[in-house]
Amino acid sequence: MRIAVDAMGGDHAPHELVKGAVQAASDLDGVEIILVGDRARVDAELSRYVCVNGRITIEHAAQVIEMHEPPAAAVRCKPDASVVVAGELVRSSAADAMVALGHTGAAMVVAAMRLGRIEGISRPTIASPLPGRNGHMVLLDAGATVDCEPHNLVQFAVMGAIYAERILGVPAPRVGLFSIGEESTKGNDLVKATFPLLRAAGLHFVGNVDGKDIFRGAADVIVCDGFVGNAILKVAEGVGEMILDAIPDAATRGALAKRLDYSEYGGAPLLGVRGVCIIGHGRSRAKAVANAIRVAKVAVEQGMVRHIHDALSTRGLCAQAH
Amino acid sequence: MRIAVDAMGGDHAPHELVKGAVQAASDLDGVEIILVGDRARVDAELSRYVCVNGRITIEHAAQVIEMHEPPAAAVRCKPDASVVVAGELVRSSAADAMVALGHTGAAMVVAAMRLGRIEGISRPTIASPLPGRNGHMVLLDAGATVDCEPHNLVQFAVMGAIYAERILGVPAPRVGLFSIGEESTKGNDLVKATFPLLRAAGLHFVGNVDGKDIFRGAADVIVCDGFVGNAILKVAEGVGEMILDAIPDAATRGALAKRLDYSEYGGAPLLGVRGVCIIGHGRSRAKAVANAIRVAKVAVEQGMVRHIHDALSTRGLCAQAH
Numbered sequence: 001m002r003i004a005v006d007a008m009g010g011d012h013a014p015h016e017l018v019k020g021a022v023q024a025a026s027d028l029d030g031v032e033i034i035l036v037g038d039r040a041r042v043d044a045e046l047s048r049y050v051c052v053n054g055r056i057t058i059e060h061a062a063q064v065i066e067m068h069e070p071p072a073a074a075v076r077c078k079p080d081a082s083v084v085v086a087g088e089l090v091r092s093s094a095a096d097a098m099v100a101l102g103h104t105g106a107a108m109v110v111a112a113m114r115l116g117r118i119e120g121i122s123r124p125t126i127a128s129p130l131p132g133r134n135g136h137m138v139l140l141d142a143g144a145t146v147d148c149e150p151h152n153l154v155q156f157a158v159m160g161a162i163y164a165e166r167i168l169g170v171p172a173p174r175v176g177l178f179s180i181g182e183e184s185t186k187g188n189d190l191v192k193a194t195f196p197l198l199r200a201a202g203l204h205f206v207g208n209v210d211g212k213d214i215f216r217g218a219a220d221v222i223v224c225d226g227f228v229g230n231a232i233l234k235v236a237e238g239v240g241e242m243i244l245d246a247i248p249d250a251a252t253r254g255a256l257a258k259r260l261d262y263s264e265y266g267g268a269p270l271l272g273v274r275g276v277c278i279i280g281h282g283r284s285r286a287k288a289v290a291n292a293i294r295v296a297k298v299a300v301e302q303g304m305v306r307h308i309h310d311a312l313s314t315r316g317l318c319a320q321a322h
Numbered sequence: 323m324r325i326a327v328d329a330m331g332g333d334h335a336p337h338e339l340v341k342g343a344v345q346a347a348s349d350l351d352g353v354e355i356i357l358v359g360d361r362a363r364v365d366a367e368l369s370r371y372v373c374v375n376g377r378i379t380i381e382h383a384a385q386v387i388e389m390h391e392p393p394a395a396a397v398r399c400k401p402d403a404s405v406v407v408a409g410e411l412v413r414s415s416a417a418d419a420m421v422a423l424g425h426t427g428a429a430m431v432v433a434a435m436r437l438g439r440i441e442g443i444s445r446p447t448i449a450s451p452l453p454g455r456n457g458h459m460v461l462l463d464a465g466a467t468v469d470c471e472p473h474n475l476v477q478f479a480v481m482g483a484i485y486a487e488r489i490l491g492v493p494a495p496r497v498g499l500f501s502i503g504e505e506s507t508k509g510n511d512l513v514k515a516t517f518p519l520l521r522a523a524g525l526h527f528v529g530n531v532d533g534k535d536i537f538r539g540a541a542d543v544i545v546c547d548g549f550v551g552n553a554i555l556k557v558a559e560g561v562g563e564m565i566l567d568a569i570p571d572a573a574t575r576g577a578l579a580k581r582l583d584y585s586e587y588g589g590a591p592l593l594g595v596r597g598v599c600i601i602g603h604g605r606s607r608a609k610a611v612a613n614a615i616r617v618a619k620v621a622v623e624q625g626m627v628r629h630i631h632d633a634l635s636t637r638g639l640c641a642q643a644h
Contacts, residue, residue, distance in 0.1 A: 070507075132564070133564055133567075143502060146502070146509065146510040147510050147511050178553070180465060180468070180548075180549055180552040180553060180556065185392075187468065187549065188468040188469050188547075188548075188549040189469050191549075210553075210556050211552075211553050211554075211555070211556025211557035211558075211559065211560050212556045212557075212559055212560040212563070213560070214557075214560060215557075215560035215561055215563065215564045216560070216564075225510075226502075226510075227502055227509070227510040227513075227550070228549070228550060228553060230502040230533075231500070231502060231532075231533050231550060231553065231554065231557075232533075232553065232557050233533070234502065234532050234533025234534045235533035235534075235536075235537075235553075235554050235557045235558055235561070236533075236557055236561045237533065237534055238533050238534040238535070238536060238537035238538070239537055239557070239558045239561045239562055239565075240561055240565060241534070241537065242454070242455055242537045242538075243561075243562060243565050243566075243578060243582075244565075245455075246578055246581065247569065247574060247578070248574065249571065249574065252569060252570065252571060252574065256565060256568055256569070259568065260565070
């Protein structure tokens with residue numbers, strides 16, 4: 001299996017990307033990693049490691065999309081950008097999956113253009129890990145689709161449940177609809193219209209869950225629109241940061257920081273596209289990179305894309321129905 | 323000045339309500355408190371305090387609205403409920419303000435029906451305190467109006483700025499529009515449509531603020547729709563709870579819990595109605611009750627309702643304009 005990694009994406013590229021790839025290559029059996037980026041710079045980093053066993057290769061890409069660039073325009077104007085070349089490798093079947101940690105918007109545009117959407121999916125979604133009391137949960141959408149219709153949320157729920165079950169190994173994942181109260185009458189218009197659809201979607205639907213419930217482990221998969229999902233993730237990070245900074249004891253602070261650290265959980269898959277695309281924080285370090293590559297491997301092995309396609313067809317939840 | 327307090331609202335009524343009222347009566351000059359509720363039960367609590375100086379009276383109300391009751395129906399069916407009687411005291415000018423900690427929905431219905439909306443206000447809003455790094459900020463809407471139009475958010479911003487300046491004493495409060503990124507192009511349709519209106523609203527508008535920015539003190543007043551606002555508050559509480567529970571040292575845990583505790587900040591005003599109505603957590607204890615009464619006092623003294631009316635008229639932001 002070959003996984004293309006955008007080696008130039010994020011705040012610590014290519015150093016941490018290469019380091020993470022080397023770690024993944026040594027940890028994961030049967031994975032060949034293609035580092036996509038400036039050959040000279042990536043090679044300089046790679047040469048620091050004595051033993052990569054020929055399982056890491058470099059694919060040259062002359063351009064880089066910077067964090068501040070508007071995604072669609074940048075992808076159009078920079079056909080030789082590392083993230084674009086990584087997507088092209090998957091499109092042409094030269095790679096089985098892509099990992100892009102850095103410019104999420106650019107990675108989404110590349111995935112949409114190069115991989116295309118799974119038949120029947122109207123909007124893609126980012127399934128983000130969210131730390132909870134008992135391990136982590138899956139939150140989606142984490143920001144791919146900010147304005148949603150009820151049928152988008154239903155598709156997110158189905159995709160999230162498949163991801164949780166097949167890739168994270170959660171049996172019969174409990175799906176919760178994020179709202180501002182548990183009662184089915186609580187919520188905004190979107191949530192109220194989505195509730196009955198989710199109940200009929202053939203999932204293990206546990207009803208509405210609110211911002212306190214989710215951190216108590218009320219659901220394995222939490223569904224919301226991309227605006228709310230991104231808000232939840234950033235508020236959780238912001239509050240965590242504020243509280244950690246106020247803890248005087250360094251050891252306690254360190255232990256808690258580790259528990260809340262996203263890099264412990266790996267990257268977030270972009271679901272709904274015809275290929276495996278794992279995205280993540282621009283500030284990812286080697287550990288998060290290695291985790292993202294591991295997630296990509298499992299998603300390919302488990303046939304995640306096919307399962308999503310089948311689940312939507314079976315349930316009659318394809319976009320054409322709407 | 324007379325402040326009507328629903329003595330039967332919340333999880334610890336009437337015990338903590340009476341205790342908080344006694345504390346407020348002793349702390350605040352010129353305030354007479356009317357405890358509204360079952361006379362026998364309230365009197366039994368009140369008789370435990372030797373010296374209330376005649377500044378606390380009881381107004382009998384035979385009924386109580388329970389937390390699980392649907393607000394509109396409960397207010398209609400229970401005309402003698404404590405929260406309804408408290409609202410009636412304000413409507414008839416027998417009291418200058420009402421404090422209702424418990425059933426937020428019922429308090430809102432009472433305020434809307436008994437006090438009415440300020441001329442030009444299309445939707446009321448709850449301005450909630452939110453703990454931050456450097457003291458607390460004001461978040462609105464905290465859940466009064468879950469589905470909003472851009473002009474609702476602009477009215478919330480104006481009301482929040484007046485509340486922060488006049489009642490909390492923040493000079494020229496910085497107003498931020500909650501979004502999922504700082505750039506003016508980030509956000510959902512609602513946020514994008516609201517941004518230019520806020521820029522033109524004659525406020526100290528600092529642009530978009532995200533879930534991490536707000537806890538770093540990027541704004542004094544944070545504006546969003548009631549669904550997102552309520553989500554932010556509950557996520558912040560949920561994350562705080564989760565982290566606190568994981569801190570082994572009891573002293574550290576206690577100090578942080580105090581800092582995150584809502585009761586330190588007082589109640590949340592319902593803004594946009596023709597009278598002062600302070601609402602709050604159903605689990606409020608005496609300290610939160612006393613704080614809420616203090617907020618009510620300042621709001622009356624400062625002529626909050628008149629300032630909101632004037633500010634909207636001056637800016638031409640009344641609902642008729644839309």
